[in-house]
Amino acid sequence: MSHPDTTLLSxxxxxxxxxxxxxxxxxxxxxxxVQYPRGILGEHLDTxxxxxxxDVSHMGQVTVEADDPAAxxxxxxxxxxxxxxxxxxRYSVFTSDDGxxxxxxMISKLxxxxxxxxxxxxxxxxxxxxxxxRLGGQADLRRLDDRALLALQGPKxxxxxxxxxxxxxAQPFMSIRDTHVAGIPALVTRSGYTGEDGxxxxxxxxxxEKLARLLLDxxxxxxxxxxxxxxxxxxxxxxxxxxxxxxxxSPVEAGLSWIIGPRRRAEGGFPGAGRILRELAxxxxxxxxxxxxxxxxxxxxxxxxxxxxxxRLGEVTSGGFGPSLDxxxxxxYVPAAFAEPGTRLRLVVRGKPLDASVVAMPFVAHRYxxxx
Amino acid sequence: MSDMRFTKDHEWIKVxxxxxTVGITDYAQHAxxxxxxxxxxxxxxxxxxxxECAVVESVxxxxxxxxxxxxxxxxxxxxxxxxxxxxNESPEAQAWFFxxxxxxxxxxxxxxxxxxxxxxxxxxx
Numbered sequence: 001m002s003h004p005d006t007t008l009l010s011x012x013x014x015x016x017x018x019x020x021x022x023x024x025x026x027x028x029x030x031x032x033x034v035q036y037p038r039g040i041l042g043e044h045l046d047t048x049x050x051x052x053x054x055d056v057s058h059m060g061q062v063t064v065e066a067d068d069p070a071a072x073x074x075x076x077x078x079x080x081x082x083x084x085x086x087x088x089x090r091y092s093v094f095t096s097d098d099g100x101x102x103x104x105x106m107i108s109k110l111x112x113x114x115x116x117x118x119x120x121x122x123x124x125x126x127x128x129x130x131x132x133x134r135l136g137g138q139a140d141l142r143r144l145d146d147r148a149l150l151a152l153q154g155p156k157x158x159x160x161x162x163x164x165x166x167x168x169x170a171q172p173f174m175s176i177r178d179t180h181v182a183g184i185p186a187l188v189t190r191s192g193y194t195g196e197d198g199x200x201x202x203x204x205x206x207x208x209e210k211l212a213r214l215l216l217d218x219x220x221x222x223x224x225x226x227x228x229x230x231x232x233x234x235x236x237x238x239x240x241x242x243x244x245x246x247x248x249x250s251p252v253e254a255g256l257s258w259i260i261g262p263r264r265r266a267e268g269g270f271p272g273a274g275r276i277l278r279e280l281a282x283x284x285x286x287x288x289x290x291x292x293x294x295x296x297x298x299x300x301x302x303x304x305x306x307x308x309x310x311x312r313l314g315e316v317t318s319g320g321f322g323p324s325l326d327x328x329x330x331x332x333y334v335p336a337a338f339a340e341p342g343t344r345l346r347l348v349v350r351g352k353p354l355d356a357s358v359v360a361m362p363f364v365a366h367r368y369x370x371x372x
Numbered sequence: 373m374s375d376m377r378f379t380k381d382h383e384w385i386k387v388x389x390x391x392x393t394v395g396i397t398d399y400a401q402h403a404x405x406x407x408x409x410x411x412x413x414x415x416x417x418x419x420x421x422x423x424e425c426a427v428v429e430s431v432x433x434x435x436x437x438x439x440x441x442x443x444x445x446x447x448x449x450x451x452x453x454x455x456x457x458x459x460n461e462s463p464e465a466q467a468w469f470f471x472x473x474x475x476x477x478x479x480x481x482x483x484x485x486x487x488x489x490x491x492x493x494x495x496x497x
Contacts, residue, residue: 034432041406227432296409
């Protein structure tokens with residue numbers, strides 16, 4: 001979705017981004033910093049070494065309140081949400097009736113009667129309309145447009161947060177707490193999209209800049225833009241909606257079968273269950289794979305993937321250079337017979353077929369918090 | 373007096389006799405960000421002014437480099453292949469891309485001199 005520059009929305013941290021020298025670009029209808037003066041390479045490495053602060057306020061935050069919101073939401077996602085304990089967070093996808101992916105999202109159970117969802121910026125209007133259309137009569141749906149969302153990611157995130165929020169360092173991975181950070185009421189999830197330990201912190205919009213400045217003043221914390229956010233999630237093997245997953249890809253093809261719990265596999269009852277359960281049983285025709293080019297040339301999105309005879313197999317959906325890998329990396333879809341790690345492929349970059357291999361993902365090992 | 377000439381696409385060419393040395397400007401490297409890959413033309417390749425002759429890639433994107441003048445490539449700066457970041461560090465000196473035997477030196481008159489290029493860049497900011 002492209003929006004003319006004049007109608008760009010801004011996040012509550014807009015002035016701070018500009019003060020920090022952020023290079024602002026249009027993204028999903030918002031003016032967002034793609035990088036700061038440090039640059040994408042440095043911001044990426046700083047996150048993996050310390051703690052990167054990301055403004056993800058453009059993402060959609062929604063609460064679903066009902067007697068049993070988990071049962072209602074299970075009519076829209078293939079994940080086991082009824083089985084989610086209070087205070088826990090789960091990654092899932094909204095599926096379409098034909099088994100494609102409408103969006104990917106984080107679902108947190110604040111209580112038995114209230115779920116908190118975080119969805120992609122570019123999809124948030126459509127997601128909310130979808131929720132209203134399917135659940136509107138049965139649940140109280142609220143868009144939290146008056147809240148900002150900050151992500152603090154990296155090996156130093158826990159130590160930084162512990163000083164501002166009691167118990168943050170002991171909070172389990174994929175859990176949520178309704179708490180305070182530096183005295184500011186906040187929903188804190190221990191999650192993120194970089195492969196690192198970290199937090200996503202939802203605060204009232206008018207408190208966001210205060211919190212961001214406070215965090216940035218702490219040792220090891222640096223501002224990180226969308227450019228490094230993308231290279232970090234790519235190294236972590238995580239999907240970008242609109243590139244690696246979309247309405248044409250099923251969760252099974254995308255390698256997201258793990259989000260479909262055993263009960264949901266047995267019972268179905270989610271949109272697209274026909275296709276998705278069939279693909280689980282029989283295997284999908286194509287799969288999302290990680291790819292490492294042999295050489296140094298990055299293969300970008302839409303690069304053609306061929307077999308060794310030059311027959312087209314599919315295309316790269318995300319690709320670039322991994323600063324922590326110190327080399328190029330890509331993901332894309334290939335027929336299932338070519339999905340085994342070690343399979344040799346070619347990537348056609350500027351007309352030249354370059355040797356590459358299918359590799360297991362993540363490209364860079366996840367370092368999520370494993371305590372508690 | 374500088375013998376460097378500049379294109380609107382932010383390449384520079386330094387001319388000595390009928391040989392040119394080609395690179396990208398400080399403005400270009402700054403706009404591109406940290407470079408992680410550089411692809412250079414093979415020696416012997418014939419280029420026309422404006423042809424795509426090299427590729428530079430940052431973490432985020434690939435960009436084309438265009439030949440500032442016509443001629444035949446003499447030598448590529450292979451140091452850049454192993455050390456693309458040199459383009460960020462020393463864009464207008466150490467990180468030259470290739471040398472070229474000029475086939476039509478008269479073309480150079482259409483390019484900007486340093487003062488005109490500086491003025492042009494100011495207009496972009």
